[in-house]
Amino acid sequence: MSETFESVRDRIVSSTGIPREFVTSNVITRIAEDPLFLSHLEACARDTEMLRILIPERMRTEENYDQQSRVATPELLGRAAGALARWAASGFSRVDDAEYDRRREICRKCDHLSRPPRESLLYGLLGSAAGEKSVCGLCGCDVGKKARLATERCPDTSEGQDGKWHK
Ligand code: SF4
Known part of the structure; x- marks a missing residue:
């Protein structure tokens, strides 16, 4: 349908x-x-x-x-x-702390991790710290928020279709 x-x-x-x-x-x-x-x-x-x-x-x-x-x-x-x-x-589910920390660590080492645009009010409202690298340069998402969602995937498929977070 x-x-x-x-x-x-x-x-x-x-x-x-x-x-x-x-x-x-x-x-x-x-x-x-x-x-x-x-x-x-x-x-x-x-x-x-x-x-x-x-x-x-x-x-x-x-x-x-x-x-x-x-x-x-x-x-x-x-x-x-x-x-x-x-x-x-997924029950609108979030990942547990261990998986969240694992994903964040991978992002921290990733060349795509970027600073949010200075002028972006939205990133500020979503809690992205100005000046800190907190946004994925490939998808534009705040990785601190994205990494929490069980249904989200890292968009970097250069090393495999499932992205860098894949276990
Ligand atoms: S989500 Fe993937 S591509 Fe984006 S910053 Fe994290 S590891 Fe890098």
């Missing part, structure tokens, strides 16, 4: 508690491109002010529903649904 905008939106709302009006086609597209965005949204689901920062006005504008529906292509809807399904299947 192919995914529809409404079916994916309904699942995101019921799984995360994000108010429906925030789950626009633009947001679903972003989730498809960056599954970690889903965890940021879920963490802020009941904090409207944070949601407004994570989902700026241009992403929330949905004056023309049909137009929005065209933005999220079937491929992107499928990917967003897949990210949500993987995370839900």
Whole structure:
């Protein structure tokens, strides 16, 4: 069965508690491109002010529903649904401290670990320390957050499809 905008939106709302009006086609597209965005949204689901920062006005504008529906292509809807399904299947789970420390140590030694952009308000709000290397240069995720999620993978496949965190 192919995914529809409404079916994916309904699942995101019921799984995360994000108010429906925030789950626009633009947001679903972003989730498809960056599954970690889903965890940021879920963490802020009941904090409207944070949601407004994570989902700026241009992403929330949905004056023309049909137009929005065209933005999220079937491929992107499928990917967003897949990210949500993987995370839900894991029970929205986090890894234990030992696995978290192991992943962080691998990141610390990785050439892709970068400093967050100085001007980025979002990284600051997510707790990324300014000036410290805390962002993965390949995916743009804060590795301190990314490494906690059981469903996340290191994106560096230069040494194997499963990335550097693979055991
Ligand atoms: S997630 Fe992977 S590629 Fe990114 S900084 Fe960590 S080890 Fe490097």
